[in-house]
Amino acid sequence: MSKITAAITGVHGYVPDYVLTNKELETIVDTTDEWITSRTGIKERHILKGEGKGTSVMGIEAVRGLLKKTNTDPLDIELVIFATVTPDTVFPDTANTVSDVVGMKNAFGYDINAACSGFLYALTTGAKFIESGTYKKVVVIGGDKMSSIIDYNDRTTCVIFGDGCGAVLLEPNTEELGIIDSLHKSDGSGRMYLHQKAGGSARPASVETVANGEHFVYQNGKPVFKAAVSGMADGVSKVMGRNGLNNETLNWLIPHQANIRIIESVAGTLNFPLEKVTVNIHKYGNTTAGTLPLCMWEWENQFNKGDNIMLTAFGGGFTWGATYLKWAY
Numbered sequence: 001m002s003k004i005t006a007a008i009t010g011v012h013g014y015v016p017d018y019v020l021t022n023k024e025l026e027t028i029v030d031t032t033d034e035w036i037t038s039r040t041g042i043k044e045r046h047i048l049k050g051e052g053k054g055t056s057v058m059g060i061e062a063v064r065g066l067l068k069k070t071n072t073d074p075l076d077i078e079l080v081i082f083a084t085v086t087p088d089t090v091f092p093d094t095a096n097t098v099s100d101v102v103g104m105k106n107a108f109g110y111d112i113n114a115a116c117s118g119f120l121y122a123l124t125t126g127a128k129f130i131e132s133g134t135y136k137k138v139v140v141i142g143g144d145k146m147s148s149i150i151d152y153n154d155r156t157t158c159v160i161f162g163d164g165c166g167a168v169l170l171e172p173n174t175e176e177l178g179i180i181d182s183l184h185k186s187d188g189s190g191r192m193y194l195h196q197k198a199g200g201s202a203r204p205a206s207v208e209t210v211a212n213g214e215h216f217v218y219q220n221g222k223p224v225f226k227a228a229v230s231g232m233a234d235g236v237s238k239v240m241g242r243n244g245l246n247n248e249t250l251n252w253l254i255p256h257q258a259n260i261r262i263i264e265s266v267a268g269t270l271n272f273p274l275e276k277v278t279v280n281i282h283k284y285g286n287t288t289a290g291t292l293p294l295c296m297w298e299w300e301n302q303f304n305k306g307d308n309i310m311l312t313a314f315g316g317g318f319t320w321g322a323t324y325l326k327w328a329y
């Protein structure tokens with residue numbers, strides 16, 4: 001019997017309507033469109049507005065679109081994994097809310113928190129359930145409402161992040177298409193450079209933590225930048241090497257969208273042509289766990305069956321990795 005691989009058989013995304021431009025940010029903090037564009041590549045980002053609306057709102061839209069376009073009955077989904085650092089609530093998991101609202105009543109589900117690498121980790125986890133023959137239909141979601149943890153008085157972070165979400169369907173494949181190889185890494189010694197100081201068990205929410213702004217994203221950008229370039233370039237290069245891929249046979253590189261300078265440095269380190277690198281950071285900013293599926297959604301029509309595609313991400317933790325897949329449709 002031929003080996004079972006986990007193939008992505010559909011992808012869909014959702015970004016909220018409201019567009020926060022660099023021009024508008026100029027009226028909120030001491031910044032300029034020129035600084036943001038030249039230092040990050042970002043022109044605008046989408047923001048989820050509305051009282052009581054959490055990340056699940058975007059996940060629900062992405063999954064509804066995914067199930068519709070793949071003609072999948074929600075009752076056939078067996079597992080839902082949601083990668084996010086901005087769950088609707090600390091518990092229950094947002095995967096459960098999405099499953100309930102979309103009608104995936106036969107699925108069990110849970111969230112994965114690996115910051116910007118969350119989708120990559122979740123994809124591998126979902127794939128293992130398919131490869132083992134345990135399940136036949138798994139939904140993997142990645143997305144964040146970063147605006148819920150951003151301090152719009154802090155110009156070093158508020159210009160970078162946006163809200164958005166994407167989802168893929170994983171199904172078994174016996175034609176050697178789908179996810180072929182993954183490399184994942186984490187290094188907790190990097191945790192001080194990118195984190196949320198309060199709201200967890202070490203420092204629960206209090207009047208003081210709120211007054212200090214400790215529920216917002218804290219980032220020391222330079223060390224994160226450096227580690228992101230080396231981590232992603234190293235991950236991609238190792239996965240390419242052990243799968244016999246070169247810059248001609250790799251059709252697409254899909255990197256996490258944190259900063260255009262990081263993306264260009266990763267491509268430069270690998271000597272990989274930029275025209276085969278997906279870039280949409282100018283439109284969405286950094287949507288954390290949403291960047292990879294949002295790229296796949298946007299480039300879906302340009303991918304061909306059998307294309308060699310490399311996903312790579314780096315984020316808080318530190319967490320990082322690379323996943324090689326063969327596009328299945």
Ligand code: UT7
Pocket residue numbers: 030031032035036039040116155156159160220221222224225228257258259262286288314315316
């Ligand atoms: O996705 C998770 C992983 N995250 C990342 O990969 C992010 C990695 N880091 C970065 O992308 C970059 O470090 C940033 C975009 C966050 C910052 O860019 P930078 O080139 O490293 O700038 P910097 O922090 O060194 O700041 C340079 C100057 C500073 O002013 P002084 O001290 O030189 O006077 C900042 O205060 O730029 C200033 N600055 C700004 N100026 C205008 C910082 N943010 C802004 C801003 N507008 N928005």
